[in-house]
Amino acid sequence: MDRVPEVAVVGAGIVGLCTAYALAERGTAVRVYESGVPGHGQSGGQSRIFRHAHDDARLVEFTREARAVWDEWADRLGAELVSRDGVVALGSTVPGRLRILQDAGGIPARTVDSAELHARMPLLADYRGPAMLDEGGGAIRTRAAVERLADALGDSLVTDEVISLYPTGRGTVEVVSSVGREEYATAVVCAGVGTARLARNVGLSLPVQPAAHVRLTFQVRGAPPERVACLQDSSGDFGEVGVYAAPYPGNSRYAVGLSETVEVREDGSFADAEALTALSDRARAYISHALPGLDPEPVERLNCWVTSLPWSEDGMAVWEADRIFFAAGHNLFKQAPRLGRALAGAAMDDELEENLRPAAALGQPR
Numbered sequence: 001m002d003r004v005p006e007v008a009v010v011g012a013g014i015v016g017l018c019t020a021y022a023l024a025e026r027g028t029a030v031r032v033y034e035s036g037v038p039g040h041g042q043s044g045g046q047s048r049i050f051r052h053a054h055d056d057a058r059l060v061e062f063t064r065e066a067r068a069v070w071d072e073w074a075d076r077l078g079a080e081l082v083s084r085d086g087v088v089a090l091g092s093t094v095p096g097r098l099r100i101l102q103d104a105g106g107i108p109a110r111t112v113d114s115a116e117l118h119a120r121m122p123l124l125a126d127y128r129g130p131a132m133l134d135e136g137g138g139a140i141r142t143r144a145a146v147e148r149l150a151d152a153l154g155d156s157l158v159t160d161e162v163i164s165l166y167p168t169g170r171g172t173v174e175v176v177s178s179v180g181r182e183e184y185a186t187a188v189v190c191a192g193v194g195t196a197r198l199a200r201n202v203g204l205s206l207p208v209q210p211a212a213h214v215r216l217t218f219q220v221r222g223a224p225p226e227r228v229a230c231l232q233d234s235s236g237d238f239g240e241v242g243v244y245a246a247p248y249p250g251n252s253r254y255a256v257g258l259s260e261t262v263e264v265r266e267d268g269s270f271a272d273a274e275a276l277t278a279l280s281d282r283a284r285a286y287i288s289h290a291l292p293g294l295d296p297e298p299v300e301r302l303n304c305w306v307t308s309l310p311w312s313e314d315g316m317a318v319w320e321a322d323r324i325f326f327a328a329g330h331n332l333f334k335q336a337p338r339l340g341r342a343l344a345g346a347a348m349d350d351e352l353e354e355n356l357r358p359a360a361a362l363g364q365p366r
């Protein structure tokens with residue numbers, strides 16, 4: 001590294017990687033601390049859903065802007081980062097969410113009849129209830145995104161755990177890591193489940209709720225469809241009211257999870273040790289009813305921590321203390337490039353965007 005970095009980023013999940021890349025875009029020297037393997041925390045595993053549909057119009061706008069940054073970076077990094085195969089949503093939430101999308105203007109989303117639904121989602125069983133298609137949504141190529149961003153950051157990305165960080169009182173931030181102490185102009189903490197602990201060290205109490213989550217991946221029966229949309233099912237027609245699913249690159253595998261998570265205590269222990277197994281059994285039962293296009297024996301399993309904010313399962317916010325920024329929320333993968341640019345801007349002395357301040361409760365249904 002030629003220059004002493006100005007900004008420390010803690011965590012190389014998708015949010016930290018995007019923040020560091022956005023800082024590098026601005027010509028800012030950055031160091032990213034990652035205690036494990038980049039992209040193996042909440043950002044782990046192949047595939048996520050990029051959807052515009054949210055219950056908060058401000059978040060719809062944020063997501064639209066995020067899609068534009070994904071597309072810009074895909075061109076620059078030379079890889080598809082989000083597919084163009086759309087997202088279908090089923091159930092009684094469809095009319096309300098569609099109204100918000102249509103009010104936003106310019107987002108190609110519409111109701112679909114059963115024939116079009118099954119053309120877009122050929123793995124799905126017969127379904128005749130409310131359905132919509134978000135044509136500008138698709139599957140995020142998570143591995144490609146993590147790899148390309150990490151490659152672009154090169155030796156700015158270091159394997160090192162941040163033990164604590166604090167303001168020095170001289171307008172700078174000291175970062176204490178496993179192997180050293182360094183001073184920076186500012187720091188951005190994107191440490192997933194580790195963020196709340198680091199924030200407590202500087203007197204901030206973040207209302208982050210940690211939980212455990214399980215997602216199963218199934219093989220598509222026969223030849224993979226040429227196009228297959230992501231799925232959000234809140235219909236209850238197949239026995240569950242909160243299911244999401246997304247194809248892997250090449251469409252031969254499909255990952256399925258229940259939105260429901262398993263609560264954990266503050267120390268990370270489970271109140272019900274069997275709860276994760278029960279959730280994965282329910283996901284298997286769901287696919288045997290809803291997705292006959294999949295072989296019902298899972299080929300992969302992802303057990304993972306997730307963090308969320310109390311006002312929405314899509315909630316997101318940034319806390320600040322003396323030039324240290326702490327980002328938290330859930331379902332952040334799709335938002336990460338736009339959030340990363342906002343964090344980079346805040347770190348480089350632009351004001352933190354009003355919508356990202358905790359008081360704005362971005363994502364809260366309204």
Ligand SMILES: Cc1cc2nc3c(=O)[nH]c(=O)nc-3n(C[C@H](O)[C@H](O)[C@H](O)COP(=O)(O)OP(=O)(O)OC[C@H]3O[C@@H](n4cnc5c(N)ncnc54)[C@H](O)[C@@H]3O)c2cc1C
Nearest residue numbers: 011013014015035041042043049162192194331332333334
């Ligand atoms: C199964 C599953 C499905 C999901 N589906 C979707 C979806 O469809 N769409 C969507 O948009 N989002 C989805 N999400 C949520 C999304 O993946 C996460 O919100 C996002 O990946 C969070 O990224 P992050 O960078 O904030 O956190 P993380 O990916 O957890 O990254 C934090 C990093 O910080 C590192 N770290 C922690 N403490 C320290 C420390 N002290 N020092 C150094 N490094 C540290 C960790 O090792 C980790 O790599 C899903 C999540 C899961 C688990």
